[in-house]
Amino acid sequence: MKPRHEHRSEDCRAVSDILQRVGDKWTVLVVGKLGDGRLRFNELRMAVGGISQKMLTTTLRGLERDGFVTRTVYPTIPPRVDYELTDLGYELLEPVNRLGEWARKNTGRVNAARARFDAGVAGMSVRAGVGSRE
Amino acid sequence: MKPRHEHRSEDCRAVSDILQRVGDKWTVLVVGKLGDGRLRFNELRMAVGGISQKMLTTTLRGLERDGFVTRTVYPTIPPRVDYELTDLGYELLEPVNRLGEWARKNTGRVNAARARFDAGVAGMSVRAGVGSRE
DNA sequence: AGCTCTAGTATCCGAGGGATACCTGAGCTA
DNA sequence: TAGCTCAGGTATCCCTCGGATACTAGAGCT
Numbered sequence: 507m508k509p510r511h512e513h514r515s516e517d518c519r520a521v522s523d524i525l526q527r528v529g530d531k532w533t534v535l536v537v538g539k540l541g542d543g544r545l546r547f548n549e550l551r552m553a554v555g556g557i558s559q560k561m562l563t564t565t566l567r568g569l570e571r572d573g574f575v576t577r578t579v580y581p582t583i584p585p586r587v588d589y590e591l592t593d594l595g596y597e598l599l600e601p602v603n604r605l606g607e608w609a610r611k612n613t614g615r616v617n618a619a620r621a622r623f624d625a626g627v628a629g630m631s632v633r634a635g636v637g638s639r640e
Numbered sequence: 641m642k643p644r645h646e647h648r649s650e651d652c653r654a655v656s657d658i659l660q661r662v663g664d665k666w667t668v669l670v671v672g673k674l675g676d677g678r679l680r681f682n683e684l685r686m687a688v689g690g691i692s693q694k695m696l697t698t699t700l701r702g703l704e705r706d707g708f709v710t711r712t713v714y715p716t717i718p719p720r721v722d723y724e725l726t727d728l729g730y731e732l733l734e735p736v737n738r739l740g741e742w743a744r745k746n747t748g749r750v751n752a753a754r755a756r757f758d759a760g761v762a763g764m765s766v767r768a769g770v771g772s773r774e
Numbered sequence: 775a776g777c778t779c780t781a782g783t784a785t786c787c788g789a790g791g792g793a794t795a796c797c798t799g800a801g802c803t804a
Numbered sequence: 805t806a807g808c809t810c811a812g813g814t815a816t817c818c819c820t821c822g823g824a825t826a827c828t829a830g831a832g833c834t
Contacts, residue, residue: 522668524743524750525736529663531822534656547781558823563782573753583831584780594749601739608735609658615728616658619707665791681812692792697813717800718811777834784827791821797814803807 527572528602532557532565537591538606540575541599544590574598661706662736666691666699671725672740674709675733678724708732 528534532554539545539553551562566589569575574595580586591599662668666688673679673687685696700723703709708729714720725733 520740520743520747522665523747525659525663525668525739526665528739529659531656531660534659548779558825559782560784560825561823564822571754571757572750573757579781582780583829584778585782585829587781594746594753597746598742601735601742604738605659605662605735606654608732609654612728612731613654613658616661616706619728620705623705623707682810685812692794693813694794694815695792698791713812716811717798718809719798719813721812775834778832780829782828784825786825787823789820789822791819793816793818795814795816798812800810802809804805 527568528598530565532561533569534602534606536562536565536569537574537595537599537602540589540591540595541603544588547587547589550589569595661702662732664699666695667703668736668740670696670699670703671708671729671733671736674723674725674729675737678722681721681723684723703729 528537535554535557536550539550545553547562547566550566551557551559554562557565566575566577570577573592575589576592578588578590580588662671669688669691670684673684679687681696681700684700685691685693688696691699700709700711704711707726709723710726712722712724714722
């Protein structure tokens, strides 16, 4: 049962670091949308849906900083800015999509577990009597 | 402009949902540690390092709720509580570890991109002249 | 003159993350 | 017998960060 792979702390930190970048509320959505091709700021905003300008800007700046997207400014009036995934961005998209597949397959199980837990199973796995937590 | 893979919004939401669960500051670290086998509360606390009791409790409750870990209480004095990944937890571990491998391989590239960005390359990718933002 | 269009920045507010202090209850210690 | 320790929490406070709203620039159109 036990997947034998190294678990040095630094690795976990790296993973955690990346996942904090990737795992916030909007990044995945944004990267996902950009996975279909370059988009302008407001196109992206519409595509993602429900994201505020500020958060989209913040998210995109972060992704740009980390080398996941390129930002191309056309200094026209009104301005036009295109965002597109870099190679690094596309490479990231792959493991992320894998996690995505997992998520799609297992949301049911997770939701079931949640329902079970919320129904009051919490703390039932006590070893020797004293079944209640209060 | 057509998606190479399906990108229905609901899917992205599901992915985002899971990633918000998995992608917060501590969850990956905790799941990663538990991937090596069951641990007691404070063992886990030490193993992860830098996490407060409250956050570890919160994180573990969330994971328990979603069916990723089991919580086993031995009502001794002082109390003893073991945490262990469920099957679902181990299954989650796999795509997460894949992302982890990606992270390990590419932190260098990400850091390089960050350094480049922080050195002031931001906004350099303007298309037609007007190279500075200022 | 003033409205529009785009991609932002500036500002404010409430929620949530994190540190700290406190609790239980048996056993060891002084 | 007073009090410290252990383990796993909960209760509390504070401060950061996410998110909504309002404002900006600058050319063109009416």
